[in-house]
């Protein structure tokens with residue numbers, strides 16, 4: 001009798017799901033912990049940088065993160081920003097260190113093997129920064145020259161497609177890459193025009209080429225999952241930001257138009 005009773009109780013527990021279960025998807029996990037950890041850049045003005053006056057994370061991507069947090073949690077007070085580089089940003093997602101990464105990260109087929117992306121929230125183009133007196137006018141002029149990239153960005157693949165004979169050297173951070181260009185370690189530095197424009201503004205001996213070698217669609221990166229609740233929630237937020245004028249406003253705020 002005792003055995004039968006415990007069997008009945010066990011069946012009830014199993015069928016009614018009385019075992020303590022955590023949230024089953026990443027959206028519910030964020031809501032339950034009432035906070036979001038977002039991987040952002042700290043060296044890519046105006047997308048992700050540390051505001052010198054406030055000492056806080058600031059930029060276009062940071063504003064996107066705050067809007068998403070307000071939409072999911074009702075407040076942007078509970079965001080924790082962690083610093084990512086192009087090299088570390090996918091691992092930040094797959095390891096669970098960040099709930100999402102908003103860091104000028106282009107949606108690519110290759111990256112979609114490892115992570116999921118939201119719909120794009122920004123369209124950039126990739127080009128090169130060169131010394132004004134270098135005589136380099138197009139990417140064809142980089143044949144057999146040295147091109148600088150930041151490791152983990154799309155620049156390497158784009159360069160191999162457009163100028164296969166250029167020699168590519170890679171650095172971990174944007175600062176190292178810009179310094180390398182200034183020190184003459186390479187002839188050109190290739191990345192998104194959005195990131196190069198701040199460097200050009202502060203370094204008047206340099207210019208960007210008119211030619212663009214790719215279109216870069218920035219998306220919010222999240223953990224790969226069959227359950228699309230978090231992706232769908234972010235997609236809805238981005239489409240709302242587009243419809244209610246927020247994306248336009250942010251492009252103006254950060255002088256991106």
Ligand code: GLU
Nearest residue numbers: 086104105106153154216
């Ligand atoms: N958007 C490009 C990428 O995702 C290059 C710029 C960058 O993110 O650092 O690789």
